[in-house]
Amino acid sequence: xxxxxxxxxxxxxxxxxxxxxxxxxxxxxxxxxxxxxxxxxxxxxxxxxxxxxxxxxxxxxxxxxxxxxxxxxxxxxxxxxxxxxxxxxxxxxxxxxxxxxxxxxxxxxxxxxxxxxxxxxxxxxxxxxxxxxxxxxxxxxxxxxxxxxxxxxxxxxxxxxxxxxxxxxxxxxxxxxxxxxxxxxxxxxxxxxxxxxxxxxxxxxxxxxxxxxxxxxxxxxxxxxxxxxxxxxxxxxxxxxxxxxxxxxxxxxxxxxxxxxxxxxxxxxxxxxxxxxxxxxxxxxxxxxxxxxxxxxxxxxxxxxxxxxxxxxxxxxxxxxxxxxxxxxxxxxxxxxxxxxxxxxxxxxxxxxxxxxxxxxxxxxxxxxxxxxxxxxxxxxxxxxxxxxxxxx
Amino acid sequence: xxxxxxxxxxxxxxxxxxxxxxxxxxxxxxxxxxxxxxxxxxxxxxxxxxxxxxxxxxxxxxxxxxxxxxxxxxxxxxxxxxxxxxxxxxxxxxxxxxxxxxxxxxxxxxxxxxxxxxxxxxxxxxxxxxxxxxxxx
Numbered sequence: 001x002x003x004x005x006x007x008x009x010x011x012x013x014x015x016x017x018x019x020x021x022x023x024x025x026x027x028x029x030x031x032x033x034x035x036x037x038x039x040x041x042x043x044x045x046x047x048x049x050x051x052x053x054x055x056x057x058x059x060x061x062x063x064x065x066x067x068x069x070x071x072x073x074x075x076x077x078x079x080x081x082x083x084x085x086x087x088x089x090x091x092x093x094x095x096x097x098x099x100x101x102x103x104x105x106x107x108x109x110x111x112x113x114x115x116x117x118x119x120x121x122x123x124x125x126x127x128x129x130x131x132x133x134x135x136x137x138x139x140x141x142x143x144x145x146x147x148x149x150x151x152x153x154x155x156x157x158x159x160x161x162x163x164x165x166x167x168x169x170x171x172x173x174x175x176x177x178x179x180x181x182x183x184x185x186x187x188x189x190x191x192x193x194x195x196x197x198x199x200x201x202x203x204x205x206x207x208x209x210x211x212x213x214x215x216x217x218x219x220x221x222x223x224x225x226x227x228x229x230x231x232x233x234x235x236x237x238x239x240x241x242x243x244x245x246x247x248x249x250x251x252x253x254x255x256x257x258x259x260x261x262x263x264x265x266x267x268x269x270x271x272x273x274x275x276x277x278x279x280x281x282x283x284x285x286x287x288x289x290x291x292x293x294x295x296x297x298x299x300x301x302x303x304x305x306x307x308x309x310x311x312x313x314x315x316x317x318x319x320x321x322x323x324x325x326x327x328x329x330x331x332x333x334x335x336x337x338x339x340x341x342x343x344x345x346x347x348x349x350x351x352x353x354x355x356x357x358x359x360x361x362x363x364x365x366x367x368x369x370x371x372x373x374x375x376x377x378x379x380x381x382x383x384x385x386x387x388x389x390x391x392x393x
Numbered sequence: 394x395x396x397x398x399x400x401x402x403x404x405x406x407x408x409x410x411x412x413x414x415x416x417x418x419x420x421x422x423x424x425x426x427x428x429x430x431x432x433x434x435x436x437x438x439x440x441x442x443x444x445x446x447x448x449x450x451x452x453x454x455x456x457x458x459x460x461x462x463x464x465x466x467x468x469x470x471x472x473x474x475x476x477x478x479x480x481x482x483x484x485x486x487x488x489x490x491x492x493x494x495x496x497x498x499x500x501x502x503x504x505x506x507x508x509x510x511x512x513x514x515x516x517x518x519x520x521x522x523x524x525x526x527x528x529x530x
Contacts, residue, residue, distance in 0.1 A: 124470035133408060134436040137400020137524070138481055138495050139466065139473035147464035148483060155462075155507040207465040207502075254483050255435060255491040260462045 001279065001392050005095045006232035006239035008105075009038025009225035010352035015182045015340040018115045019219035023059060024069040026221045027111045030345070031070050034223035040105070040235055042070075045225075047103040048077045049094050051086035051110040052344030055125040058116055072107065081344075083129045084293065085380035086110055087222060088347030088387035092245050094226045104231045110349075111221040112342035122217055129381045131252045143214055143294065145254070145382040147206035150296040152260030154208060157311040159299060161208065165192045166317045167295040168201070168212050168337055174324070175338025177364040180349075182218040182340035213295040218340025222348025224355075240355045243373075244280070244390035246273030250383050257383075261311075264297075264379060266386025267304025271377070274388040275306075278373075282306030285328060285390075286371030287357045289350035291379040292335040301377050302330070305388070329367045347378040351389065358393050394418060398523050402472050409439035416451065417515045417523040423451040424490065435490050457530060458486035460509045465502050478502070484511050484527050497528045504529075 011033030013019075019026050027050075035042070048070070050063040059065055063079035082089040087110025094106040114122055127141040153159055172187030187201070192212055194202045201212025232239040248269030251257060258265060275281060282305055290301035302313035307321075307328050316322050322330035333339065333353040336346060354374035356362040376389045396411040397403045413436075416423045424435035429446035435454060440447050463482030466473075473479075480496040482505070492513065496505060510530035517523055 120471045123468075124472065127470050128404065132404040133396075135493055136404050137402060138493070139401055139469050139476060139479065140481065141466070141468075141470045143468070144464045144466050144481060148462045148481075151464055152462035152507060204465070204467045207467065209464075253436065254493040257483070257491075260483070 001241065001243050003241045004229055005098045006227055006229065006236065006241045007224055007351065007355050007391070008227045008232050008236040008239055009034040009040070009223070010355045011037060011223040012180055012349050012352050013221045014180045015218040015220035015342055017182060017218060019113055023057065023062060023111055023113050024066060026113055026219060027066045027109055028070060030221035030223035030348070031107070031109060034107070034225050038225045038235060040225070042072060044235070045072055045105050045107050046075050047097060048072045048075065048107040048109065049080055049090040050077065051080045051090035051108065052112050053083050053086060053129070054081060055128065056112055056114050056116055056343070066109065082385040083380040084291070084341065084343050085347055085378040085385050085387045086344045087224070088376065088378040088389060089247070089385070091224055091226065091347065091351065091389060092247060092387065095242055095245060098226055098228050105225065105227045108224045108226065108348065109221065110345040110347060112344040113219045114217045114342060115219050119217065129384070134253055141206070142382065143206035143209050146294040146296055147209045148254060149260050149263065149300065150208050150294070153263065153296060153300065156261035157314070159314045163299065163314045163317055164213055164295040165189060167292065167298050170317065170323060171292065171331060171335045171337035174332045174365060175334030178334045178339060181334045181338045182216055183338045187212065209294055209296065215293050215336040215341045218342045220340065220342035220345040220349065222345040222352060224348050224351050238359045240358050241392050242389060243392045244274035244278030246270035246277065246388045248386045252381070252384055263300030263303055264383030264386065266379065266383045267301055267377065270386040270388040271305045274390050278390040278392070280373060280390065284373050285375045286369065286373050287332070287354065287367045288328065288330045288375040288377065289333070289335070289353050290330055290377040292331055292337050293341055293379070295337065297379065298331065298335065305375065305377055324367055332365050332367060347376065347387065350376045350378060354391050358391055394523070398521065400524050401476065401518065401522060410437045412451070413437055414523050417525060420515055422454045422513055422515060422525050424454055425449040426452045433488065433490060435492055454490065454492065454513065455486040455488070456512050458484040458511050460505070460507060460511050460527070461485045461491065462507055463496065463505050480505060482527055484513065494525055494527050497526045500529055
């Protein structure tokens with residue numbers, strides 16, 4: 001295993017609705033925690049990368065503005081965007097800059113204050129993360145795009161609404177233990193009962209997906225501090241190494257997608273590269289965070305990552321194999337379905353969870369058995385971008 | 394006709410493929426094909442990604458396809474709320490040609506099935522916007 005670039009500090013704000021502060025103050029929350037976690041001073045940081053989806057930021061060119069607020073000037077700063085996988089892409093760029101010898105310690109900060117605009121505006125702009133020329137004119141939005149995958153997948157692979165519901169039930173189980181999650185209630189099957197007038201999750205949004213199949217918008221920030229081997233060993237008692245990184249992209253237009261029943265092609269492509277680089281297989285992964293913006297996305301991720309054969313992801317949720325005590329624990333911090341999904345902050349939040357797991361510091365969410373290899377799967381748009389990052393001790 | 398006439402609500406005013414909207418008004422749904430290498434595209438493109446040629450011509454989309462997948466939107470983005478519920482889907486016309494569009498309003502949601510035979514036709518909205526829709530074969 002190559003030990004060349006390590007994570008030496010992780011931080012995350014609470015994910016909330018309607019953060020009472022500006023993007024500067026929101027960014028500071030994750031930055032402060034990560035710097036204290038790393039135990040370093042600002043003079044030790046020699047570059048920063050800020051990651052967000054620009055449709056929500058009223059501030060243009062936020063990287064410079066936030067670098068100044070966090071005290072990271074005059075060091076160079078950069079801005080990276082791949083919609084919902086922006087901070088994973090930021091980590092890939094930071095890794096590359098360190099590996100190239102340009103910088104020793106790089107801060108990657110993801111943020112999103114989605115409450116700057118209304119929910120209806122948000123839906124429209126998220127939809128515009130797809131093809132505005134040929135698809136948005138029909139009235140598309142993110143749930144509808146994922147529903148196209150869900151419909152074809154369910155028709156071919158025997159996945160049921162109960163399977164999707166059980167992904168949400170699992171998420172709720174762990175969301176209750178994550179003090180940073182926006183949604184901290186347990187989820188019961190009766191919450192999805194269309195005959196129950198109090199059921200919060202049964203209403204159709206984009207059939208076959210219902211309210212309970214979708215994650216919530218949230219405001220949040222995350223921060224990952226990367227260092228080269230020399231600095232990591234000098235600064236950190238528990239460096240967690242990045243051992244594999246894969247990334248892929250796919251056609252934006254649904255008309256050019258190869259096969260909806262097979263799931264997102266970027267999941268497969270990014271996973272293959274990351275496993276090859278790390279020199280491991282899916283069987284070696286002890287704990288994973290996957291992109292569950294919708295319940296169907298988690299099932300598709302199981303297959304893209306090789307945790308289950310193609311078309312068979314439903315078995316993992318039926319057998320509870322992805323629970324904390326199962327064969328391959330997935331999203332035991334509640335995932336995006338419980339934590340919320342502050343676009344630019346999401347990948348960094350997933351990475352923080354995995355780093356804490358590998359350090360044995362995940363508290364009530366800790367996976368038993370002293371996990372030594374963890375994986376993060378983060379998707380941008382409707383599988384427009386895909387990123388898989390593998391971590392080891 | 395400008396491209397701002399395309400769709401229930403357009404987000405793109407100017408494109409070199411704006412003729413697509415004029416063709417819709419003539420009752421035709423057309424993609425583009427590269428005159429150099431023969432690569433076919435739908436939605437239409439003015440540039441060939443396969444051989445980098447800019448020498449493209451129009452061709453009429455096949456009429457018979459199958460519905461690969463669909464969804465029924467019960468909640469719509471800003472500006473589309475009055476249309477709810479509406480069905481959108483991807484139809485496969487073989488020859489590597491697929492198309493994303495709404496399904497015709499006269500198809501009942503419970504009658505829509507993955508794999509069903511479908512066709513396509515141009516559509517003119519009351520406000521003059523031009524589009525196309527997937528219909529039952």
